[in-house]
Amino acid sequence: MTNQNAILLTALKSLRQSRRFLDTPVAQADLEELLEVARWTGSAKNTQPWHLVVVTDPETNKALAGCGDFAGFLENVTASIVVAMEGDNRGVAYDDGRLQERVMLAGKALGIGSGTAWFSHRAQRQQVRDLLGIPDHLEPWSAIGLGYTDVSQEQAAPQLSGRKPIEEISSWGQFGRPAPGNS
Ligand SMILES: Cc1cc2nc3c(=O)[nH]c(=O)nc-3n(C[C@H](O)[C@H](O)[C@H](O)COP(=O)(O)O)c2cc1C
Structure with missing residues (x-):
């Protein structure tokens, strides 16, 4: 494996949700690069069913923090x-998730931490629409929070970290069968 591919694999395995950030702003050129990455996300039948609103105004991000049950970290x-x-x-939900994961990985490549925040209820999404002037035919399901991760702080409670073991989430050939050589 080339060094470049090994770095890519490590990035894929180590992308975590950031929730605590430093005050250092993200440069506009980096935000534009994230939009460019987002633009190239594949979507069902290439419909590209998205519109992205970049928010750098601190007061607006604070207001967004109040629009989701677990969106409080957008304050930071x-x-x-x-x-x-x-x-x-x-299909749209899949396209949404695909785009967001790409933006978060691109952020990692730029040294920028990120985290998704969901606006789960209709009323919350209406609040987001009103705040940002988003037209009615678009559903603002979530926001990707961005910034330089404050590594001196915990990013999440322990139950929000770690993963199930590989044997619990996968099978080989038939459901419940372990990988060859691992029986
Ligand atoms: C569909 C989805 C919705 C999420 N919504 C939120 C959210 O509203 N607020 C939040 O802090 N984290 C949210 N997360 C992040 C998860 O809590 C996080 O990915 C999970 O705990 C694993 O942690 P890690 O990404 O740091 O490995 C969401 C993740 C996904 C995939």
């Missing part, structure tokens, strides 16, 4: 990207 971000989707079916 120096920028966010609100992802507004056309529709709410499974």
